[in-house]
Amino acid sequence: MAQTQAIAGVATQNGTERYAATHQELPYAVLGSTGLLVSAAGFGSYRIEVSEPSHEEALTYSLRAGINLIDTSANYTDGGSEQLIGRVLGKLIAQGDIGREQVVVVSKAGYLQGENYQLSQKRKEAGRPFSDLVLAGPDLEHCIHPEFLADQITRSLARLNLQSLDCCLLHNPEYYLNAAKSEGIPVAQAREEYYRRIRQAFLHLEQEVDARRISSYGISSNTFPGEADDCNFTSLATVWDIAEGISDTHRFRVIEFPLNLLETGAVLRNNQPTGQSLLEFAAEKNLGVLINRPLNAIIDGRLVRLSEKHYYGEGVVQARRFRDKIAEQDEDWSEAKTLSQIALRAIRSTAGISSVLMGMREREYVEDALTELRRPCPVKSRAGSWRKVDDL
Numbered sequence: 309m310a311q312t313q314a315i316a317g318v319a320t321q322n323g324t325e326r327y328a329a330t331h332q333e334l335p336y337a338v339l340g341s342t343g344l345l346v347s348a349a350g351f352g353s354y355r356i357e358v359s360e361p362s363h364e365e366a367l368t369y370s371l372r373a374g375i376n377l378i379d380t381s382a383n384y385t386d387g388g389s390e391q392l393i394g395r396v397l398g399k400l401i402a403q404g405d406i407g408r409e410q411v412v413v414v415s416k417a418g419y420l421q422g423e424n425y426q427l428s429q430k431r432k433e434a435g436r437p438f439s440d441l442v443l444a445g446p447d448l449e450h451c452i453h454p455e456f457l458a459d460q461i462t463r464s465l466a467r468l469n470l471q472s473l474d475c476c477l478l479h480n481p482e483y484y485l486n487a488a489k490s491e492g493i494p495v496a497q498a499r500e501e502y503y504r505r506i507r508q509a510f511l512h513l514e515q516e517v518d519a520r521r522i523s524s525y526g527i528s529s530n531t532f533p534g535e536a537d538d539c540n541f542t543s544l545a546t547v548w549d550i551a552e553g554i555s556d557t558h559r560f561r562v563i564e565f566p567l568n569l570l571e572t573g574a575v576l577r578n579n580q581p582t583g584q585s586l587l588e589f590a591a592e593k594n595l596g597v598l599i600n601r602p603l604n605a606i607i608d609g610r611l612v613r614l615s616e617k618h619y620y621g622e623g624v625v626q627a628r629r630f631r632d633k634i635a636e637q638d639e640d641w642s643e644a645k646t647l648s649q650i651a652l653r654a655i656r657s658t659a660g661i662s663s664v665l666m667g668m669r670e671r672e673y674v675e676d677a678l679t680e681l682r683r684p685c686p687v688k689s690r691a692g693s694w695r696k697v698d699d700l
Contacts, residue, residue: 356669
């Protein structure tokens, strides 16, 4: 049940530092230029259901155990993910277990599915559709127009029962590039329009920061680590230039993208015009870096799970053999006992990464991540180790 009054405040540097000080057995990192200290693993809430007691238990447990970063989106379980997060935060803050200033809440906007899709259809019928709407598939649209972003932030804040988000990310804006390709729009023309839309969104998000509805903003894109000549590639360097062109005091501060043992592009692919990798460029610009899909690799359109929990019989044996092979590539990774733990360890031990977003909808998943985090592991550049992994 929603609280009668939205939770005031935002995450602060001092608040997150105090939270980390009470959980000294866990590692924390600074979320780029936000200055916020976040747990090395964050609570990924992609499949969190508001009506599922075990999901509420898992989130409650993780916040008490040292996880202070929550990543969600307006479209996750059609808003149910945000609702559950709001309910749990309200309870824990009211009980004095945590303070609002200690928890970093990140949400995303861009998808029109479920309730949002129905809203879009009603607006079309009324003759006032959202501008710059992308038709992405059956019962699926996408939009990053300022009017839609304003609507989504309002709805997210209401579901989360918060007065302000710590960060709002554009959620996979590359949907426009995919649509442009299907429509036969030349790549150069599509990219020009794509970055125009991102700039327009950034201008609005700057206003949202000024209005104190969000503290910072960024982009979550699956195509940040891609090949520079891919038609749906999102160039971080170009996005950075857009933000710099808006203001030298812009609040573009966080990015999110996939990285796992089978998708290594963020570390090994030099796709920036400077000759740097995505991770190197982000580190140079002091951007907060969140990693998604650490245990769910997509190879040639096929999903590969990097956890023994998803396998049976011979599959478990093969998963453990793969874990053993990975452990041989870096001596600091050998202490991880399971495939899921070594997948987390490899990422969180790599310099430039703020937090790894783990699916934690069950308490056992939270415990699995915490077990790994409690094992010390130095953070350093590990490009050599990732190259060995890529060669397997």
